[in-house]
Amino acid sequence: xxxAGKRALVTGGRQGIGRGIVEAFLAEGAEVMTCGRGPQPDxxxxxxxxxxxxxxxxxxxxxxxxAAGAIDILVNNAGVQVEKTVADSSDADWDLVIGANxxxxxxxxxAFIPQMPKxxxxxxxxxxxxxxxxxxxALYNASKAFVHGLTRSIAVDHGPDxxxxxxxxxxxxxxxxxxxFDLSENPEAARKDALARHATRRFGxxxxxxxxxxxxxxxxxxxATGQMxxxxxxxxxxxxxxxxxF
Amino acid sequence: MxxEGKTALVTGGRGGIGRAxxxxxxxxxxxxxxxxxxxxxSLAAHDDDGSHFIKLDVTRxxxxxxxxxxxxxxxxxxxxxxNAAGIEIEKTIEETSLEEWNLSFAVNATGTFLTSKYALPxxxxxxxxxxxxxxxxxxxxxxxxxxxxxxxxxxxxxAVHALTRAxxxxxxPEGxxxxxxxxxxxxxxxLxxxxxxxxxxxxxxTIDQLQQAVRDVHPMRTYGTPEDxxxxxxxxxxxxxxxASGQxxxxxxxxxxxxxxxxx
Numbered sequence: 001x002x003x004a005g006k007r008a009l010v011t012g013g014r015q016g017i018g019r020g021i022v023e024a025f026l027a028e029g030a031e032v033m034t035c036g037r038g039p040q041p042d043x044x045x046x047x048x049x050x051x052x053x054x055x056x057x058x059x060x061x062x063x064x065x066x067a068a069g070a071i072d073i074l075v076n077n078a079g080v081q082v083e084k085t086v087a088d089s090s091d092a093d094w095d096l097v098i099g100a101n102x103x104x105x106x107x108x109x110x111a112f113i114p115q116m117p118k119x120x121x122x123x124x125x126x127x128x129x130x131x132x133x134x135x136x137x138a139l140y141n142a143s144k145a146f147v148h149g150l151t152r153s154i155a156v157d158h159g160p161d162x163x164x165x166x167x168x169x170x171x172x173x174x175x176x177x178x179x180x181f182d183l184s185e186n187p188e189a190a191r192k193d194a195l196a197r198h199a200t201r202r203f204g205x206x207x208x209x210x211x212x213x214x215x216x217x218x219x220x221x222x223x224a225t226g227q228m229x230x231x232x233x234x235x236x237x238x239x240x241x242x243x244x245x246f
Numbered sequence: 247m248x249x250e251g252k253t254a255l256v257t258g259g260r261g262g263i264g265r266a267x268x269x270x271x272x273x274x275x276x277x278x279x280x281x282x283x284x285x286x287x288s289l290a291a292h293d294d295d296g297s298h299f300i301k302l303d304v305t306r307x308x309x310x311x312x313x314x315x316x317x318x319x320x321x322x323x324x325x326x327x328x329n330a331a332g333i334e335i336e337k338t339i340e341e342t343s344l345e346e347w348n349l350s351f352a353v354n355a356t357g358t359f360l361t362s363k364y365a366l367p368x369x370x371x372x373x374x375x376x377x378x379x380x381x382x383x384x385x386x387x388x389x390x391x392x393x394x395x396x397x398x399x400x401x402x403x404x405a406v407h408a409l410t411r412a413x414x415x416x417x418x419p420e421g422x423x424x425x426x427x428x429x430x431x432x433x434x435x436x437l438x439x440x441x442x443x444x445x446x447x448x449x450x451x452t453i454d455q456l457q458q459a460v461r462d463v464h465p466m467r468t469y470g471t472p473e474d475x476x477x478x479x480x481x482x483x484x485x486x487x488x489x490a491s492g493q494x495x496x497x498x499x500x501x502x503x504x505x506x507x508x509x510x
Contacts, residue, residue, distance in 0.1 A: 132502070132503060235506050238393075
């Protein structure tokens, strides 16, 4: 039980990667709560606490911090994506993506850092898309670069007491990925092609990202701070040209 | 004319990218030494472009010493060194023999080391003249992300990237700038060999179809020409770039700015 005695908040832990992290933290003995917009959803894991909060809203995050109290682990997982180019993006798209992915991370860090004890760990969910662009994901890609920059800043500014790192997931099997393949004329071929671009020949699972989060949250990672940890099955280690697939 | 009064030496200067750099340097007014194994280099024909040919095997220390002695005698200084000589073994590490591995490093990494080492005294002389001297190494986008079946090449280019930063640190105080250009896909004999070798696809495509498919992966929808590379080499060689040092300059039509493409 690597997180026994620690208190953790995972934002956006209802489903997907956040849910995977919640489950892994619980399994490692942490006291875990999550938050999201709206009332408490059905089907949260046994023992997981819930607070209603929209991370993009500073007042709601202040209330969240007051309710949660001191925590040892903060995972900024809540995020949204809008699949558009710059030219197609509206002001509402900007407010949505930047509000949740940028301002949300800022809001929670600002609210929780003063009440985090020495040895605490902040884990932000960045993305490989902050370094290499996904097409038609302009605001999302840029918002994740913000997360990487903020991660380094927090590590530098709050270093003696708090560690701060980011995990950069690649393609993780969530509903979102499957929906992408379903858009294809030939979903089976699209899936096969995408798999061939992963050295692991499989996509990621929320548990793969959760495993990294557990390590970064644990005291084993006591010297790890200010870094981006990519967990993508080797995808971004390879060139986008793979003539064997043509 | 951006390079008037400057003396330049280009290794691999009779090859695909090297020859374009030599031609550009000549147009910009430099005195240019094209150093290569043969006058023909990796291309089919020789054209008399006005450069001075020096026979140079970059893996041989004696050749590097002799080349710099000749430049010193004839020009008295060296403002610009371009380490463009390179080879590519298209294999995984398991398929690569020790001899092939050593040859890859000998040309791509050791060659950059040897030529630079013996160029430094002449480059200090150029820098003492008041303008910065410039070494331009050839890294590759493959030094950042891997093409399949190109292991030794990728490793040598990673070595060149690190060497570039180290040289920039060590010799910056002497007025010598050191940068690396990291090309993506550039239309050269090396690329054509890649298309006809192990890289030639599995889908039963013709070489033309394969080349088009490769172009289509690029955000610019084309791969580069040697002249595209020479454009940046020329800038880095010129005094306009006098504050540019220690950097890896990727020139790849946007190829490495994007994530793997989902085929929809």
